Amino acid sequence: DAGVTQSPTHLIKTRGQQVTLRCSPKSGHDTVSWYQQALGQGPQFIFQYYEEEERQRGNFPDRFSGHQFPNYSSELNVNALLLGDSALYLCASSSISGTPLYNEQFFGPGTRLTVL
Amino acid sequence: GQQVMQIPQYQHVQEGEDFTTYCNSSTTLSNIQWYKQRPGGHPVFLIQLVKSGEVKKQKRLTFQFGEAKKNSSLHITATQTTDVGTYFCAGRTSASKIIFGSGTRLSIRP
Numbered sequence: 001d002a003g004v005t006q007s008p009t010h011l012i013k014t015r016g017q018q019v020t021l022r023c024s025p026k027s028g029h030d031t032v033s034w035y036q037q038a039l040g041q042g043p044q045f046i047f048q049y050y051e052e053e054e055r056q057r058g059n060f061p062d063r064f065s066g067h068q069f070p071n072y073s074s075e076l077n078v079n080a081l082l083l084g085d086s087a088l089y090l091c092a093s094s095s096i097s098g099t100p101l102y103n104e105q106f107f108g109p110g111t112r113l114t115v116l
Numbered sequence: 117g118q119q120v121m122q123i124p125q126y127q128h129v130q131e132g133e134d135f136t137t138y139c140n141s142s143t144t145l146s147n148i149q150w151y152k153q154r155p156g157g158h159p160v161f162l163i164q165l166v167k168s169g170e171v172k173k174q175k176r177l178t179f180q181f182g183e184a185k186k187n188s189s190l191h192i193t194a195t196q197t198t199d200v201g202t203y204f205c206a207g208r209t210s211a212s213k214i215i216f217g218s219g220t221r222l223s224i225r226p
Contacts, residue, residue, distance in 0.1 A: 090159070
């Protein structure tokens with residue numbers, strides 16, 4: 001049973017470019033959340049997808065967008081990259097069909113994005 | 117905005133000593149989760165606390181959720197070198213958003 005997978009592992013972009021990161025959730029999970037983790041900081045919630053729709057969003061600008069596909073996999077797109085977007089981007093999957101308050105998240109290994 | 121503060125930022129202990137990290141939320145939480153992240157790794161779920169005043173134990177780890185559901189702690193008894201890493205709390209707000217604390221990085225002298 002594969003856990004959460006993310007691609008690519010590392011990515012280097014320049015300012016102004018656009019990037020797409022990909023995530024496949026753990027088998028049996030239907031919800032995907034994306035986080036940005038700057039060096040030495042805790043993960044910051046970007047947004048969550050369920051049933052191919054954005055259900056929750058953190059305090060991130062519209063340059064950050066996403067998509068969820070019918071097979072529950074997800075993409076994170078970032079436009080007009082800034083130096084400050086350099087971070088580890090983590091995908092976490094969970095199952096919304098569990099009890100309302102229990103939502104254990106399984107994190108993927110992350111994509112390390114460097115913006116030059 | 118809603119915040120989850122976590123202290124201390126760093127803790128360096130002798131192997132065998134105890135370790136505690138604390139989280140405080142600016143608002144009441146629905147639940148709180150704890151994660152461990154090894155250097156170069158990703159967060160790994162440890163536990164979730166839901167009820168006011170709840171205490172849960174996992175071997176040498178003891179987790180507590182405050183009566184007001186605004187604070188929580190993780191205590192490790194008799195640390196071992198395998199405990200090295202950064203421990204994060206993550207509070208779930210009434211709006212179902214998850215807010216991570218900034219983490220406590222634990223290092224251990226053998």
